[in-house]
Amino acid sequence: MKKSLIAGAVAVTLLCAGAAIAVEPVRDVSSHRHPNIAAAQRFARQAFEKISAAQEANEFDLGGHAAKAKELLEQANQELRLAAETANKNH
Template identity: 65%
Template sequence: MKRIALISMIAGLAVFATAAAQQPVRDVSARRHPNLAAAQRLVDQAYKRVVDAQQANEFDLGGHAARAKELLDQANNELKQAAEKSNEDHR
């Protein structure tokens, strides 16, 4: 029984560490791009809610939550690229 609890705890910590390491970075300047920065903030909030849902459901969401996190990370990267494109166009 103790072994099962230990294995579950280690697995949970590993998944949590992986989720925390992949969390989208908010790196768009709010001063230069307030709307894109706000969108990044919302992506970050959505990502955190997905992590919360995974933890509440013991990560048993059929891979859909993990896929949602991947798509949120992709959206975050697109927002960064949009800001960079705007910077290039307005130099």
């Protein structure tokens, strides 16, 4: 019983830490200059918001997978920004 409580406390701590690390993607690509990349950023932000809603609806009991998905969306958002910057330099 004691081991279960400790394991549960560790799991909750890890989930909260994962949620704290993930930052909502920002829309920082010009939709006039790069409409497709800007749209992808918008969709990443919407997905992030839906994942947050799912976490709340399930009392954050999603095994850390939702938090990981949010982290990956932030990484994708950063790559989209870098893609736009690269396109700006090349054209």
